[in-house]
Amino acid sequence: MTVLTNRPNLVLFVTDDQRFDTIAALGNDLISTPNLDELARSGVAFTQAHIPGGTFGAICMPSRAMLHTGKSLFHLANHGWEIPDDHVMLGETLRSAGYRTFATGKWHNGTASHARSFSEGGEIFFGGMADHWNVPVCRYDPSGVYAETARKIDNPFYQNKAKEVHCDHLTPGKHSTELFGDCAVRWLEEEADERPFMMYVAFMAPHDPRSMPDDYRNLYKPEDIPVPDNYREEHPFDYGIRDMRDEVLEAYPRTREAIRHHIAEYYGMISHLDYEVGRVIAALKKAGKYENTIIVFTADHGLALGRHGLMGKQSNYEHSIRVPLLLAGPGIPSNQIRSTYLYLYDLYPTLCELLGIGVPESVEGQSLVPALLDPGLQHREYLGLAYEDAIRGIKNRRYKLLEYRTETVKETQLFDLETDPDERFNLFGLPEYEDVADELRERLHAIRDEGDDLAHPTGIRFWGRY
Template identity: 55%
Template sequence: MLIGKFVSIASLSCDGKGDYEFEMNRPNIILITVDDQRYGTINALGNKEIITPNLDELAKTGTSFIQAHIPGGTTGAVCMPSRAMIHTGKNHFNWSSDGATIPDDHTLLGEALQQEGYTTFATGKWHNGTETFNRSFSDGENIFFGGMWDHWNVPVSDYDQTVQYDNIKSFITNPMLQDSVTRMHCDRIYPGKHSTDLFAETAIDWLDCYQGKTPFFMNLAFMSPHDPRNAPRKFMDMYDPDKIDLPINFVGEHPFDFGVNNIRDEVLLSHPRKEEDVRTHIAQYYAMITHHDDQIGQIITKLKQKGLYENTIVVFLADHGLALGQHGLLGKQNNYDHSVRVPLILSGPGIPENELRDSYVYHFDIFPTLCDLIGIEIPTSVEGISMLPVLNDQTVCLRDNLYFSYADKVRATKDKRYKLIEYIVDSTIYTQLFDLHEDPAEMNNLYDVEGYEEIIPQLREQMQKFRDEWNEERHPTGKAFWENYRKYQK
């Protein structure tokens, strides 16, 4: 599907830049990434408790992928490798740095678009290094070079063409409990302005100044709904914790400790989890989602006011999901669907309206999909598969099975019916098998249940095939997991 063709009409000037025009107007692209929003958190896609009118409208005007996944993470800060995957179209075993830096030969989405004449701009969270940021974007404002922070006082940076970013400031992030100093890039703080408002307003201001001489790619990366979960009072008041439904798979404790109990996400509540505490966290979580939904609506309104809406592809996705009480967990350091499935909506020119796709996809398939949508070559370094055939034909299946991991502790795979999860805990392997048709909430472990003996070795073979195809053991976490797996497997 070719939306526009880019044509040089002048020889290159001495500074390496040329003058260009378009035979047809290539669409603008806005990539909106949120932090921690699991699948099942959009009203129009089935969750009637949550208020998301603007994401509902985006789903109505576009196509929603209801089986979009991340392949997991190599570190507890899952967002870092996850966002690196989005912007490289590669799986997470490609970087020993877990995505803190990206090698020069891994073409970034922003780089590929710049080479085709796009103006590239970013605001919000960037967890993948300053040099990588400048390779991706020709401009930026109010950039947060970190993982998480107080939403009301975010240290942000201006774009630095020299890539020096020598604006390091000292912070004590929790002065009530400790006096250790964190060093962060920071040009300023807007005291009392919520991160969601700050980043959305920055995006809107940039759109106001946009002249339309070249198509643009905007990367808008919210920190919401990551904890600390505190939205403006208007949104918090929309949800009464006492009226929030608990997840069907809520339990007070995970059936076994697989080495994540002391991770920061998991210590936000005491063990065992209490129903009232989980309801409160879900209410706060929903409030933050409704807050960024509101700001996304204002950005869409600005696109319409500027006459840009009809020629802009909007992509909405999350970098990973979140347990938030499911399976006795709070965080995303696991391979259950609540943590590896994410919302993904594409809307704009060339994209079917008000349609669903249930083909298995990864979030790093977005990069090649955008290349196909605007008619440019997919870089050779990209490993993802374009979703364009699925967009054009809902009967197309992009993948028959998927693979997941978490650090050196968990590996999982699923086909269209069954999911196998294996954990290494000390010198013991724990195995879970779920029938996703009968048990989508992954509550009933069928391992050792009569009648499923042939399924487990098939899925184990599938898991090991992914391991080899992805060259997983080049990564320290992959090497450690599989060495232990071979050692302790019965």
């Protein structure tokens, strides 16, 4: 592999709530993802890409802030809701290097940072979630003000409180995945500038409300979907999320029938967005840009959907912290898999190195280019994990330790990921694993200190109860 100097283009796809194990070519024989399969075969698939968790219930907000700034979790400002000027963003770095930067889709990190990152855009959604068929979106505003707003009621069948959202138009009846896909394709068809470009396509799918065109809904029958091995009717203890929005999407106790239904809809949404990814790649090819474009596909976090009795992503289980990560394009090996551990925010310096652009001093991620070169390289040996002020955890190549501390809960879990990848059997407290737990706790404390967890409001609360 060679690092290129003629500045390839970059297309970065990010989805919302898409778990790591939702691509057919990487082992899920229940789902149809032909375009993602082809992308995986065209490049390198990282099967152990992680987020470190989140300091806020809306995990997408800190996750996307880390992706765009290269900052670690406890160094974000206000959980990623705002991005300070000295956190140099990926789009800013590429703009400074002469790139046109275009974005469409979800942006959950403030309006001013969007204008800093992107020189162009369209169909921009500022927020966490919305009705996929009626998305309040904005045209690109170079000032970053996005002053035009509209009033909107969330869950109108249950409450009547209206809120102001950034919005200057709607396209009633067009699904968000198609809205953003159309915008990206249209820009590629009209793009005539010879400068290199970055295109950011941020889908809202497969986030709920899980609704999609009937052709994709009908792809999956709930009765054909197996219930996950780590399905539970409820989580064994409540660490403060039992009544959160994500968790009340399904009644307690969770039933097997309901979980099959949720997974079928989840897969339908992913197959739908797979189609739109294919349309964008086809437009790249038609425009003669494909051969000189690096394509990246990833997600902001995973989702439980019945695993461990949970529905959402507010945990540090594998289903919530692991995401798909595919890289393909000039200079990148083809049809290869890497199992090295990484954080998603390692992507920022990786792309800079592949594009031949200097990495800003504010970036804390570590480039994955050596791991692209060497299949046996271990990029990170330990990963620190966190959720709000309730969980702190650590993971090495075999074991994961999770510590829960709330006002009412003090629990510890230890999993052997080699023999128990679904994290079903808690080994903590067994005499033969005492040394493993002690070593992981020592490492957890070191990661806490290195990452400034004790200086963060959530860390102050968690460790104060530890």
